[in-house]
Amino acid sequence: MTSSEADRSSRISGFHKLRVAERIDRVAAFAGLDDAQRAQLAVASNIDAELADHMIENMITTIAIPVGIATNLKVDGRDVLVPMATEESSVIAAVGNSARQCYESGGFVTSMSGTEMIAQIQLLDVPDPRRARLVILERRDEIAAICNACDPVLVRHGGGFRDLEVRIVETPTGTMVVTHLIVDTRDAMGANAVNTMAERLAPDIARWTGGRTLLRILSNLADRRIVRARATWTCAAIGGESVRDAMIAAYQFADNDPYRAATHNKGIMNGVSAVVLATGNDTRAVEAGAHAFAAATGRYRSLSSWEVTAEGDLAGSIELPMAVGLVGGAVKIHPTARALLAILRVEHAHELARIIAAVGLAQNFGAMRALATEGIQKGHMSLHAQNIAFAAGATGDEVGEVARRIIERQAIGEEAAARALAELRGGG
Numbered sequence: 001m002t003s004s005e006a007d008r009s010s011r012i013s014g015f016h017k018l019r020v021a022e023r024i025d026r027v028a029a030f031a032g033l034d035d036a037q038r039a040q041l042a043v044a045s046n047i048d049a050e051l052a053d054h055m056i057e058n059m060i061t062t063i064a065i066p067v068g069i070a071t072n073l074k075v076d077g078r079d080v081l082v083p084m085a086t087e088e089s090s091v092i093a094a095v096g097n098s099a100r101q102c103y104e105s106g107g108f109v110t111s112m113s114g115t116e117m118i119a120q121i122q123l124l125d126v127p128d129p130r131r132a133r134l135v136i137l138e139r140r141d142e143i144a145a146i147c148n149a150c151d152p153v154l155v156r157h158g159g160g161f162r163d164l165e166v167r168i169v170e171t172p173t174g175t176m177v178v179t180h181l182i183v184d185t186r187d188a189m190g191a192n193a194v195n196t197m198a199e200r201l202a203p204d205i206a207r208w209t210g211g212r213t214l215l216r217i218l219s220n221l222a223d224r225r226i227v228r229a230r231a232t233w234t235c236a237a238i239g240g241e242s243v244r245d246a247m248i249a250a251y252q253f254a255d256n257d258p259y260r261a262a263t264h265n266k267g268i269m270n271g272v273s274a275v276v277l278a279t280g281n282d283t284r285a286v287e288a289g290a291h292a293f294a295a296a297t298g299r300y301r302s303l304s305s306w307e308v309t310a311e312g313d314l315a316g317s318i319e320l321p322m323a324v325g326l327v328g329g330a331v332k333i334h335p336t337a338r339a340l341l342a343i344l345r346v347e348h349a350h351e352l353a354r355i356i357a358a359v360g361l362a363q364n365f366g367a368m369r370a371l372a373t374e375g376i377q378k379g380h381m382s383l384h385a386q387n388i389a390f391a392a393g394a395t396g397d398e399v400g401e402v403a404r405r406i407i408e409r410q411a412i413g414e415e416a417a418a419r420a421l422a423e424l425r426g427g428g
C-alpha cells in the first residue's frame with residue numbers, strides 16, 4: 001500500500017491509541033479536509049454563542065457531546081471514517097470492532113427506496129368521506145402544481161410532488177379523510193418543505209370537499225425513505241459456529257419479544273442517532289420513524305434480521321426509515337456538523353442515510369456478539385471505568401491507572417475508584 005492509499009483506508013488498527021491531535025491529522029488526511037475544517041475539529045467548544053442563540057429559543061449555554069470516529073467501515077466498496085456524537089462509552093469501539101470483523105468479507109452493501117416524505121392533511125366533518133376521497137384524488141394535477149409552486153428550489157434540484165394518497169381513518173369521534181402528499185425532498189430532510197405544501201393546500205381541500213381541515217404536518221413514519229444495509233461475517237471471523245448460533249438465538253429473542261426488541265433496537269439507535277446528531281440532523285425524527293417502522297406490522301419487532309448463509313456464515317441486514325438531509329435545518333449552519341460531513345465525503349442525502357444504516361447494523365452486531373458471549377459488562381464497563389475514575393477525581397495519567405485497578409479488581413464503581421485513587425496518590 002502506498003502512503004496515500006493508506007491515508008484512504010478506513011481499516012486503521014489502534015486508532016484509539018493515538019493522541020487526539022494525531023487522530024485529527026489522520027482523519028484530515030483521509031478526508032482531504034481544508035485548514036478551516038481541520039481547525040473546526042480542533043476546538044472543543046465549537047459553536048459561537050450568537051449562532052446558538054439564533055438556532056433555538058431562550059438559549060443560555062451549550063452542552064458539548066464528544067464526537068468520535070468509527071474506523072474500519074467499508075460501505076458499498078468505499079472506505080469511510082464515520083463521525084459519531086455520543087455520551088455513551090463503548091458505542092464507537094463496538095462499531096469499529098464489528099466493522100473490522102466484516103471488512104475482509106466485503107463490508108456493507110446498502111440501498112435506499114427513495115427520498116420521499118409524506119405530509120398529512122387531516123379533514124373533519126365531511127358527511128360523505130368516500131366521495132370526498134375521490135374528489136381529492138381527481139385533483140391530482142392541480143395539487144401537484146400547487147405543491148411544486150411552493151418550492152421551486154426543490155423542484156430545480158429534481159424534487160417536488162410525486163404522488164397523492166387519500167385514506168379514510170375511522171376514529172371514536174368520527175370518520176376522518178387524511179390526504180398524503182408524497183414529495184421527493186432530495187437532499188433535504190424535508191419537514192419544513194412538506195409542511196409548507198400541506199398548509200398551502202389545506203384551504204383548497206376544505207373548499208373542494210365541504211369539510212374542515214385541521215392538522216397539516218409531515219409523518220415521521222417515512223416509509224418511502226427506507227434505507228437498507230447488509231453484511232456477512234464469516235463464521236471464522238466471529239469465533240465459530242457456537243457464537244454464530246448464539247447470535248441467531250439472540251436475534252430471535254428480540255424479533256419475538258417486544259421487551260427484548262426495545263433494547264435490541266435501542267442498541268441499533270446508539271449508532272444511528274450518534275451519526276444523525278454528528279451531522280446536525282434531527283435525532284427525534286429518525287428515532288420516531290425507526291420505532292414506528294419496527295411496529296408497522298402491528299407487533300414491535302427487531303429492525304435487523306440475522307440468518308445463516310449457505311456457507312455457514314452469519315448474514316445480517318437492517319431496514320429502517322432514514323429522513324436525513326445535507327441541507328436545511330441545522331445541517332447547513334452548524335460549523336462542526338459541516339466539518340464532520342466533510343469527513344464522510346457524501347454529496348447526497350441518500351449516501352449519508354446508507355452509511356448510517358451500515359453503522360446501525362455494525363452496532364447491532366457488536367452488542368449481540370457481546371451479549372451472546374461474554375456479556376455486555378466486560379467490554380462496556382471496562383471502557384466506562386475511565387468515566388468512573390474521572391468522576392472520582394482522577395486527572396491526567398491517574399485516569400487510566402485508576403480505571404485499570406478497578407477493572408482488575410472487578411469493582412467498577414465510584415467508591416472503588418476513590419479508594420484506588422487514594423492508594424495511587426499515597427504512593428500505592
Ligand SMILES: CC(C)(COP(=O)([O-])OP(=O)([O-])OC[C@H]1O[C@@H](n2cnc3c(N)ncnc32)[C@H](O)[C@@H]1OP(=O)([O-])[O-])[C@@H](O)C(=O)NCCC(=O)NCCSC(=O)C[C@@](C)(O)CC(=O)[O-]
Binds near residue numbers: 264383
Ligand atoms: C468494547 C469491545 C469493542 C471490546 O472488544 P475486544 O474484543 O476486547 O477489543 P480489542 O481490544 O480486541 O480490540 C478490537 C477492536 O475493537 C475496537 N476497540 C477496542 N477498544 C477500543 C477503544 N478503547 N476505543 C476504540 N476502539 C476500540 C478497535 O477497532 C479494535 O481494533 P484495533 O484498533 O485494536 O485494531 C467489545 O467488547 C464490544 O463491542 N462490546 C459491546 C459494546 C456495546 O455494544 N456497547 C453499546 C452500549 S450498551 C447498550 O447501550 C446497548 C445494548 C447492549 O443494551 C443493546 C442490546 O441489548 O442489544
Ligand SMILES: NC(=O)C1=CN([C@@H]2O[C@H](COP(=O)(O)OP(=O)(O)OC[C@H]3O[C@@H](n4cnc5c(N)ncnc54)[C@H](OP(=O)(O)O)[C@@H]3O)[C@@H](O)[C@H]2O)C=CC1
Binds near residue numbers: 151186189191
Ligand atoms: N416532525 C418533524 O420531524 C419536524 C421536523 N422539523 C424540522 O425541519 C427541519 C428540516 O426541514 P427541511 O425542509 O429539510 O429544511 P429547510 O426548509 O431548511 O430546507 C429545505 C429546503 O432547502 C432547499 N434546498 C436547497 N438545495 C436542496 C437540495 N439539493 N435538495 C432539497 N432541497 C434543497 C429547498 O428550497 P428553499 O431553498 O426554497 O427553501 C428546500 O425546501 C429540521 O430542522 C427538523 O428538525 C420541523 C417540523 C416538524
